Amino acid sequence: MSDFLQIENLTAGYHDAIVLNNLSVSIERGQSLAILGRNGVGKTTLLETLMGNTTIKRGAIRWLGQDITRLRPAERARRGLGWVPQEREVFASLTVRENLEVIARGSHWTLERVYKLFPRLRERAGNYGNQLSGGEQQMLAIGRALMTNPQLLLLDEPMEGLAPIIVEELSEAVRHMCAEEGLTAIIVEQHPVLALSMSQHAIVLERGTVTYAGSSAELAADGERLNQLLGVTNRALAS
Numbered sequence: 202m203s204d205f206l207q208i209e210n211l212t213a214g215y216h217d218a219i220v221l222n223n224l225s226v227s228i229e230r231g232q233s234l235a236i237l238g239r240n241g242v243g244k245t246t247l248l249e250t251l252m253g254n255t256t257i258k259r260g261a262i263r264w265l266g267q268d269i270t271r272l273r274p275a276e277r278a279r280r281g282l283g284w285v286p287q288e289r290e291v292f293a294s295l296t297v298r299e300n301l302e303v304i305a306r307g308s309h310w311t312l313e314r315v316y317k318l319f320p321r322l323r324e325r326a327g328n329y330g331n332q333l334s335g336g337e338q339q340m341l342a343i344g345r346a347l348m349t350n351p352q353l354l355l356l357d358e359p360m361e362g363l364a365p366i367i368v369e370e371l372s373e374a375v376r377h378m379c380a381e382e383g384l385t386a387i388i389v390e391q392h393p394v395l396a397l398s399m400s401q402h403a404i405v406l407e408r409g410t411v412t413y414a415g416s417s418a419e420l421a422a423d424g425e426r427l428n429q430l431l432g433v434t435n436r437a438l439a440s
């Protein structure tokens with residue numbers, strides 16, 4: 202059993218509305234997880250629940266051997282959970298450099314290390330948050346999360362709306378972070394093949410419960426199973 206992250210029989214949602222239903226999953230350090238599923242099945246809600254932004258009715262979340270089920274979001278972040286929300290949330294009135302510096306914690310992740318991962322951010326260091334392309338904003342959002350020194354990075358549809366070349370750059374950066382920098386990621390992503398290529402394990406959600414849990418590589422190699430689970434066509438799989 203993993204000491205890294207364990208979600209046990211979790212039932213959670215927003216006030217009285219239940220979205221996740223008796224969901225269990227566990228993650229080992231260095232074994233990134235893709236969360237797949239059709240629209241509205243609870244993928245974002247699972248990330249929000251890990252960060253402490255939902256109502257937990259039953260079950261438990263254990264992180265590094267400790268029960269964090271009732272901890273506030275800021276305390277979870279302090280303990281090493283890093284969050285890159287879908288909305289990116291960079292400060293429009295700060296420069297790229299200021300966006301990164303304002304959140305720095307004197308950690309493994311320095312300005313220099315983030316610039317090395319995302320050379321485009323170095324080139325745009327003096328640009329304000331609202332003077333960036335969508336891809337650059339996403340890189341900055343990931344850079345900001347890294348500056349908090351996370352052990353686990355939660356990425357919510359990081360490639361959404363981005364050009365193929367930027368998707369390639371970003372997915373390579375995520376793979377590098379995990380392979381070389383000791384990070385583990387949970388990735389919610391609409392493109393199954395991409396998500397599976399960035400992870401070792403995957404779960405598929407259907408109405409707030411797990412319908413597949415297993416190896417990403419095995420699922421990626423089984424188009425028929427993917428189609429069954431996600432209802433995606435072969436053409437969508439290839440894109």
Ligand SMILES: Nc1ncnc2c1ncn2[C@@H]1O[C@H](COP(=O)(O)OP(=O)(O)OP(=O)(O)O)[C@@H](O)[C@H]1O
Pocket residue numbers: 215218220238239240241242243244245246247
């Ligand atoms: N803040 C909220 N308050 C109440 N209900 C919400 C809230 N956010 C999401 N929901 C509901 O929870 C359910 C799951 O939504 P969620 O965003 O987790 O799904 P998802 O799998 O991430 O979908 P998508 O792929 O479309 O982003 C949906 O029925 C949604 O309407």
